Amino acid sequence: MTDISTRLVKPASDIPDGFASLSQGVFHASTIVFPDVASFLHRQAQAHTGYSYGQNGTPTHYALANKLSELEGGGHTVLVPTGLAAAVLVNSMLLVAGDHVLLPDSIYGPTLETTKTLFAKWGVRHSIYPNDIGAGIAAFFEHNTKLVWTESPASNSMEMQDIPTIVAAAHAHQIKVVMDNTWATALGFRALDAGVDFSIQALTKYVGGHSDLLMGAVSTRDEAAYHALRDTAELLGYYVAPDECFLALRGLPTLALRLERQYASALRIAAFLQSHAAIAQLNYPPLPGDTYHHLWKRDFKLGNGLLSFSLKQDNLPAIEKFVAALQLFTLGNSWGGVHSLIAVAPQRAPKTGWLLRLHVGVEHVDDLLADLERALATLD
The missing domain is CATH 3.40.640.10 (Type I PLP-dependent aspartate aminotransferase-like (Major domain))
Structure with missing residues (x-):
């Protein structure tokens, strides 16, 4: 009989019969062993x-x-x-x-x-x-x-x-x-x-x-x-x-479910922003009227929650005021998750000014619209 310290080193690699989990097992490994x-x-x-x-x-x-x-x-x-x-x-x-x-x-x-x-x-x-x-x-x-x-x-x-x-x-x-x-x-x-x-x-x-x-x-x-x-x-x-x-x-x-909800919410938010007096330019190809809508409609089957826009008050103090007034859109650089985010970036040359990018999460769209409406009202 080998010592317990030796037996503890042997991998516990057996999977019990009947363990049919819906979750994928997580296998950690650096070394793989071979029989010969x-x-x-x-x-x-x-x-x-x-x-x-x-x-x-x-x-x-x-x-x-x-x-x-x-x-x-x-x-x-x-x-x-x-x-x-x-x-x-x-x-x-x-x-x-x-x-x-x-x-x-x-x-x-x-x-x-x-x-x-x-x-x-x-x-x-x-x-x-x-x-x-x-x-x-x-x-x-x-x-x-x-x-x-x-x-x-x-x-x-x-x-x-x-x-x-x-x-x-x-x-x-x-x-x-x-x-x-x-x-x-x-x-x-x-x-x-x-x-x-x-x-x-x-x-x-x-x-x-x-x-x-x-x-x-x-x-x-x-x-x-x-x-x-x-x-x-x-x-x-x-x-x-x-x-x-x-x-x-x-x-x-949940990828399809999340995208479908975020797409539906983003469409409503894009339509709201497109008609708002404070918005200079709205960019969201799934929205009819967007410059690239014809390509999106021809080739794509599903939208998502990412869109961008610029303000008529295209200066950093106005943008800082708008972002600070938001409660549900958090300032963050990535996107694709369940949380709503906003990011600020300079327009790419030859365009000048600032671009605001929204990522629409899975929060209720009415709450997100109210949040944007309150923040835009501060620019009046």
Whole structure:
């Protein structure tokens, strides 16, 4: 009989018969053990499909990745620590020194920053193209263009892009297309169905849904690209903890319900703001009358709770007064959770002034409307 101190070291890995839980188990691991030398020496061969090391995945990781692939309508998904890490992963896998990448002028700021600093340092050139260029994007292609970034709607200005047209133009030149689809999720827009090669999203936002995790994902239907993404993620040292995977899995069952409620509330709030005397510009593509409503109506199935606007009193003291008067919209920089938020940012050049971004949570819409009405009244 071995000593108790030895027996305590042995993993308690048995799952009792009959334990059929609705909740995914959380499996923590760094070291994975193997039954013999041959399987140990060939452990990397199963890194994409089985278990070789904790960084490569546990049952909790695979459960989330498989659910996200199902949400995307098929293919494969790689999990990364943040939404920005998803952008860095795609660039790192595809681009080498001498390559050229295109980004729209409304792209997520950190994606632009990493491209023009880190990747420029590594010999990758980038160009900015007009957000609404459509098929005209072909004029921006160079002989070494390898990737086109898209984001629609943009998370601040809510500007949209003609994704199918851009995809067709890029693919005609054997150029890959990646889309940041965090705004809509695959419930609102199936990017891979539209021909996009890589669909990324910050799971921090709507998938997590409760403002308590950081994670990103890259989905693709190209199996070879999936393996290359996995290999690149390992080289970058990207690792997602199983506890965060569990939180994302917890958020998925209510994703559709939350989006439907937040979308319905955001539509009412957008209509209210659009007609309010204090508002200079309202940006929400699902709302009829928005500049990009025709694209949203053609391509998208569901909206969300994110919108933006500018005030006629476009100065910082007025904005500070308005924000201070809000009681239910908390000042915070992220979005996608159940709580209503407001953020303030300078307009992107060539526009000037300030942009206010609302994220509409799941609070009762009448309460949120009353909160906005009270705050706007302070500007009279």
